[in-house]
Amino acid sequence: MNEIIRIEHLHKSYGDVKAVSDISFCVREGELFAFLGVNGAGKSTTINIMCGQLSKDSGKVTLCGSDLDSDINSIKGKIGVVFQSSVLDPVLSVYDNLQSRAALYGIMGKAFKEKLSELSSLLQFEDLLKRPLSKLSGGQKRRIDIARALINDPQIIILDEPTTGLDPQTRKNLWGVLSDLRRSRNLTVFLTTHYMEEAADADHVVILRCGRIVAEGTPLELKNTYTGDYITLYGIDEATVKTLGKKYERLRDAYRISVENTAEATELILKYPSVFRDYEIIKGKMDDVFLNVTGSSREGENRI
Amino acid sequence: MKTLLILIKRNTKIFFKDRGMFFTSLITPAILLVLYTTFLKGVYKDTFISNLPEGITFAENIIDSLVASQLISSILAVSCVTVAFCSNFLMVMDKYNGTVKDLTIAPVRPSVLASGYYVANLISTLIICYVAYGISMGYVMLIGSYITLSDAICLFLDVTLLALFGASLSSVINFFLSTQGQISAVGTIISAGYGFLCGAYMPISSFGDGLQKVLLFSPGTYGTALVRTHSLNGVLTELEKSGVPSDVVTSFRDALDCNLYIFGESVSTSVMYLILGGTVSLLVIAYILLNVFKKSKA
Numbered sequence: 001m002n003e004i005i006r007i008e009h010l011h012k013s014y015g016d017v018k019a020v021s022d023i024s025f026c027v028r029e030g031e032l033f034a035f036l037g038v039n040g041a042g043k044s045t046t047i048n049i050m051c052g053q054l055s056k057d058s059g060k061v062t063l064c065g066s067d068l069d070s071d072i073n074s075i076k077g078k079i080g081v082v083f084q085s086s087v088l089d090p091v092l093s094v095y096d097n098l099q100s101r102a103a104l105y106g107i108m109g110k111a112f113k114e115k116l117s118e119l120s121s122l123l124q125f126e127d128l129l130k131r132p133l134s135k136l137s138g139g140q141k142r143r144i145d146i147a148r149a150l151i152n153d154p155q156i157i158i159l160d161e162p163t164t165g166l167d168p169q170t171r172k173n174l175w176g177v178l179s180d181l182r183r184s185r186n187l188t189v190f191l192t193t194h195y196m197e198e199a200a201d202a203d204h205v206v207i208l209r210c211g212r213i214v215a216e217g218t219p220l221e222l223k224n225t226y227t228g229d230y231i232t233l234y235g236i237d238e239a240t241v242k243t244l245g246k247k248y249e250r251l252r253d254a255y256r257i258s259v260e261n262t263a264e265a266t267e268l269i270l271k272y273p274s275v276f277r278d279y280e281i282i283k284g285k286m287d288d289v290f291l292n293v294t295g296s297s298r299e300g301e302n303r304i
Numbered sequence: 305m306k307t308l309l310i311l312i313k314r315n316t317k318i319f320f321k322d323r324g325m326f327f328t329s330l331i332t333p334a335i336l337l338v339l340y341t342t343f344l345k346g347v348y349k350d351t352f353i354s355n356l357p358e359g360i361t362f363a364e365n366i367i368d369s370l371v372a373s374q375l376i377s378s379i380l381a382v383s384c385v386t387v388a389f390c391s392n393f394l395m396v397m398d399k400y401n402g403t404v405k406d407l408t409i410a411p412v413r414p415s416v417l418a419s420g421y422y423v424a425n426l427i428s429t430l431i432i433c434y435v436a437y438g439i440s441m442g443y444v445m446l447i448g449s450y451i452t453l454s455d456a457i458c459l460f461l462d463v464t465l466l467a468l469f470g471a472s473l474s475s476v477i478n479f480f481l482s483t484q485g486q487i488s489a490v491g492t493i494i495s496a497g498y499g500f501l502c503g504a505y506m507p508i509s510s511f512g513d514g515l516q517k518v519l520l521f522s523p524g525t526y527g528t529a530l531v532r533t534h535s536l537n538g539v540l541t542e543l544e545k546s547g548v549p550s551d552v553v554t555s556f557r558d559a560l561d562c563n564l565y566i567f568g569e570s571v572s573t574s575v576m577y578l579i580l581g582g583t584v585s586l587l588v589i590a591y592i593l594l595n596v597f598k599k600s601k602a
Contacts, residue, residue: 051405051409052408053405074411076409077410077411079409081406083406085402087401087402087403088406089314089318089403091318091322092314092317096317099310103307103311104411105410105411105412152410
């Protein structure tokens with residue numbers, strides 16, 4: 001796969017505050033890329049620089065093969081952004097909103113009507129076209145935001161916490177639509193989110209802390225590096241668990257043992273086969289990765 | 305060009321659909337209407353009658369027409385500026401709620417966005433002011449109109465020029481605003497203050513000498529004077545024809561701000577047009593420069 005985003009040694013400061021400090025990463029075409037970090041880590045600054053909304057202090061940004069410094073308009077035509085909260089016009093109808101945004105890309109008249117028909121069918125909002133945006137539910141508004149981001153057939157869609165505040169069903173539906181788009185259009189998705197289960201599905205993850213990259217890799221690599229595995233044992237008593245000599249946690253009808261990795265779990269099972277009659281091995285979650293990497297770990301909480 | 309037209313449509317639609325912005329723009333004309341109906345009408349009527357020499361007979365409705373013409377000139381002079389400011393708050397709201405980011409992530413030229421705001425603001429202001437003009441003319445005709453066709457055409461031109469002035473001034477001032485607090489502050493100052501500053505609530509001639517001199521450096525004052533001149537010219541001429549001495553009529557013209565004097569010299573209407581037109585040109589140039597400077601800074 002080709003690289004579609006390349007960031008090299010990016011720096012941005014606000015006075016004495018280094019919002020982004022020497023970050024470099026690349027995103028491949030068609031990937032779901034998760035860009036994580038606590039609030040103020042530098043995610044929005046990086047996104048604003050990528051979109052041409054903010055100037056950088058130094059570094060190189062290349063999107064869709066174009067250099068940000070020399071070809072910003074070409075880049076703007078190839079990206080779509082879904083902002084954290086809807087920035088469309090609440091008093092205008094869905095049709096008017098999309099018409100005004102499409103015009104910014106020179107999509108007008110028949111071309112606009114064809115695009116609108118395609119998007120309204122894809123995102124299922126044909127019946128909402130005449131309604132003012134302010135009268136739509138959170139999920140419906142999000143669909144219109146995605147339609148706005150796709151109005152120019154972008155190669156990259158940047159999603160800035162797109163599902164914040166949405167109910168689980170709506171979140172699931174939105175991710176269904178986005179997954180279909182990725183498959184059907186080879187769309188590259190650049191995602192920031194606070195929901196780690198969404199990041200768990202990413203092809204590649206970068207985690208920022210205080211403007212620097214502190215971890216990156218696939219979710220599996222990150223889990224293997226920054227979290228341990230858990231073995232849940234069923235149908236045994238506490239005295240038997242203690243013989244394993246490992247930290248454990250009492251659950252309602254089981255015991256959970258923490259191990260460093262799958263190899264250690266295998267070793268333990270082979271050493272105490274009689275203890276492991278009914279069990280499961282679970283890898284650490286992206287939540288654990290995030291908390292460990294960003295220094296907000298809760299590991300050890302409620303441990304006995 | 306088509307992009308600009310669609311942006312103008314978007315901005316104009318938002319103004320008329322956003323009840324907050326739309327009704328705020330009508331506050332000052334509403335205040336004037338309330339002031340007039342509650343006590344100004346009576347005060348002005350009594351003042352005019354008491355200043356007329358005794359023994360002169362004229363049509364009964366002439367004083368009512370004089371007062372009505374004064375009211376409509378005040379409403380028109382104020383509306384052109386206050387409506388323009390309120391309509392242009394959209395530019396600030398777009399910055400405040402982040403919509404401008406959604407517009408500028410597209411490959412659209414900043415000059416197209418800036419022109420979209422300016423032209424939409426002018427169109428919204430003109431629509432409201434032309435409607436106000438139509439209603440005003442209808443009202444004066446109902447009372448008994450002495451406005452000649454040429455004055456009516458000039459008045460239409462005055463309204464257009466004042467709307468251009470309001471749109472240009474608000475574009476320059478609102479360019480620097482970005483928060484809701486700033487919108488509220490400017491909105492309050494404009495709604496409450498402009499009526500006084502341009503002499504719409506009270507004629508400038510009734511202010512002290514010092515304040516009068518200061519206000520004569522405000523281009524809006526000349527806009528109001530033009531509107532006053534063309535609203536009141538017919539009825540004042542009719543008074544003169546009825547036998548009211550010309551010096552009395554001239555004193556009425558002075559008191560009603562139809563005549564303005566700067567350093568003792570009377571300012572002719574052509575000079576008033578030049579001042580207002582020149583100011584509009586300067587403000588438009590300032591707005592363009594601000595946008596160019598902002599672009600190069602970014």
